[in-house]
Amino acid sequence: MTQAIKENPAVSNLRDFYRHFDNAALRDALRRMYLIRRFEEGAEEAYTRGLIHGTMHLSIGQEASAVGSCMDLRKTDYITSTHRGHGHCIAKGADPKLMFAEFFGKEEGYCRGRGGSMHIADVESGNLGANGIVGGGLPIAVGAALAIRKQKRDDVAVCFFGDGASNEGAFHEALNMAAIWKLPVLFICENNKYGMSVSTERSMAVKHVADRAPAYNMPGEIVDGNRIEDVSEAVMRATARARNGDGPSLIETKTYRIRGHSKSDRNRYRTKEEIEEWKARDPIGHFEANLEAFGILRKDEAEAIRTAAEAEIASGVEFAKGGTDPSPADLTRDVYTKGAA
Amino acid sequence: MSVRELSYAEAVREALAQAMEADERVFLMGEDIGVYGGAFQVTGDLVHRFGEDRVMDTPIAELGAAGVAVGAALAGSRPVFEFQFSDFATLAMEQIVNQAAKIRFMLGGKVSVPLVMRFPAGSGTGAAAQHSQSLDAWFAHVPGLKVVQPATPHDAKGLLLSAIDDPDPVMVFEHKLLYKMKGEVPEEAYRVPIGKALIRREGRHVTIVATAIMVHRALEAAEILSGEGIDVEVIDLRTLRPLDTQTIIESVKKTTRLACVYEGVKTLGIGAEISAMIAESEAFDYLDAPILRLGGAEAPIPYNPVLEKAAVPQTDGIIASVRRLVTGRI
The missing domain is CATH 3.40.50.920 (Rossmann fold)
Incomplete structure (x- = not known):
């Protein structure tokens, strides 16, 4: 039924994105976006209630960038992620209950409770890890791409980073090496306008991060990071290029984090108006409206996706609460592979 | 046992060659280690034997290149990284200390970082303050790293082969004044155990x-x-x-x-x-x-x-x- 509408010549201006993915994949993308949103809200609530300690960096508002980047990737493709990495992790295929178990510091968590929010990883699904160091994942992604090349695979390494990281030396060194060796890397800059409190206007000599791509002889594309179709189409072009042996690309997704940088943020560097303006450009609302308009999703189906996401998050939190606390006797267990000193 | 003598640098080179012959995952990265042969002629002619893909000249970008080595190790390769001088590791400390040393632990032991880094170190060459330091203790202060310091050609080969076998990051400090020292080095690919004085x-x-x-x-x-x-x-x-x-x-x-x-x-x-x-x-x-x-x-x-x-x-x-x-x- 819905497929028929998609193929209706009356909807002739339908974007490639909606033609490339079948309806199940499109609905699943929306489901993942809701899962990320509810995950972040659930994590925030658990933190506020004192169930989780430490700090966390929420990606509410950036879901289209994460899901749009990952939805056409293979399990064997790698991603490296950032301190704001929960969304990337879910988008690449992680199970939210094992992520919650990690946040609760449990043995069942992805990192057995040793990593927490800032080091969340799911190596099985190709996520080589979030990173607590701004720019830390950039050269690592290039190295993973080098290994891909050495192993004669046609996989890619996708490196997420923020606008702030593009001012780090590691960014410039990583892009240069990826370019001179023509490695299969996608550099996806999620430009959410602020490196903590300092705006890109105050911290960057160029207007866009993508302006830096020509210095490394690679395409630099700017997309609306709150529109999943824009993100996904750009990423598909870049992955095709990378898998074809044509080298790396830089994609800048213009987006916004609705929450503060971390738990300490008092929003002194931006206005309520600005936040409201971006809230009105909600990536989930945009995508859902399109899916409904194109006959890909009914309202009741959307509601079912929301309900299912909420239930999955709630059961994930319960799973985490019932997890096993690590024993202090195992403190040094995983420092070395063979248990040396 | 052979009574053949090699210099310390030759012993290191032989270990690198034997490791690359035995395991196609092993490759070398560093500044001017290709046709130049390395600043101390340690890699020497290896690029001609193994090609530029396995003896990779990097740009002068210690931080980024060290990170590339970390990423390659994570994704199934076995990089052996040469710092031109150990002093230049100061530019790469982020990747060594925050990433290589900690990734295994941070990820709950689910991955390993089989990375070897070689550091020509020490004074006595008239290279002054920025090319003569002995910073080995810095690295030995970091759980997650192993640090070896071979003193003879025999141990230079044997410890390096053990380091390349090791699933965790091993930092190998080589004193520059020892590179020309000769000593008995067996031809076979023997190992000297890490952690034994x-x-x-x-x-x-x-x-x-x-x-x-x-x-x-x-x-x-x-x-x-x-x-x-x-x-x-x-x-x-x-x-x-x-x-x-x-x-x-x-x-x-x-x-x-x-x-x-x-x-x-x-x-x-x-x-x-x-x-x-x-x-x-x-x-x-x-x-x-x-x-x-x-x-x-x-x-x-x-x-x-x-x-x-x-x-x-x-x-x-x-x-x-x-x-x-x-x-x-x-």
């Missing part, structure tokens, strides 16, 4: 624990002191982390005196760790004299050759200090 000379009166080139100065000093009736035991530490505490403890219990001789800055160096370890151990009760540390001066390495020599322990100084330690005479 070696008693190079047995003695009854005093234990010297030394690292890198100081092993040779300690052995020279021991030879001269033996003529005075002072019987020196010389331990070549070989691995800074994990530390072979047992070999040192047993030796000190036997000799009742301990001197630590190392080139890194004395304060908070490896000698401080060994001294403290002995003070905490059962060997403390056996001590007949205070523990002696001879380390690098509290100054950068100077250019002037007289000053440069004065900045790190030399054989004469070791002789005088150990003599005082044993005889109690000024």
